[in-house]
Amino acid sequence: MAYDDTNIFARILRGEIPAKTVYEDEHALAFHDINPQAPQHILVIPKGPYQSMDDFTAHAPDALIAGFFKAVGHVARQMGATETGYRILANHGADAHQEVPHLHIHIFAGRPLGPMLTPMKD
Template sequence: MPIDATQPYDPNNIFAKILRGEIPSKRVYEDEHALAFHDINPQAPHHILVIPKGPYVSWDDFSAKGSDAEIAGFVRAVGVIAREAGMVEPGYRLLANIGADGGQEVPHLHVHLFAGKRLGPMLMR
């Protein structure tokens, strides 16, 4: 169910629980600013989720409240993950769903990395 990206951060969301180690995940990358793991319901042959370690609901929340180090670290981590996963060539899709109209389902900022096949148009036509 899509969420309102302006709501306060919920420390009991599934990604917060993954960060705390309360829920297992198949981790592929971790540093001081980001955690990446395989999606449990992949929408492409390769589907990795990347989340900041801080308590941010949306991109707007993160860009307004995150430190310069957190923002730079998160963006750099996404690039490192794509390179290490071999997604750069022949290509991948980076997607962040924000808010109810954007289809965000977990109230913790996250980006999806999709790869492994031709992904088609961005939006249904």
């Protein structure tokens, strides 16, 4: 499937839609989620047309991949989340409920986050 350059994150990257930026470099942009699920909820997106983690790791240059993940770590430290803990999450596709077809990592912090998933029942 071709990258949809009208998605909200592509538009944020182009400056067409404002975002409350917390970090930006040549590899990534990080900003507050407009519908936070934790006291601290930041999204980190790569600067490039990548739909998912699969697309990104298969097609992005190594320098962008490394820079993007360094940015995720930088943002978590900047948030002060390394002291008590944080969760990172990247959804891929419909089963994972990916809402925007541009790779994005959620960083959640600021409260106990509970178990990762509800246990499966037999």
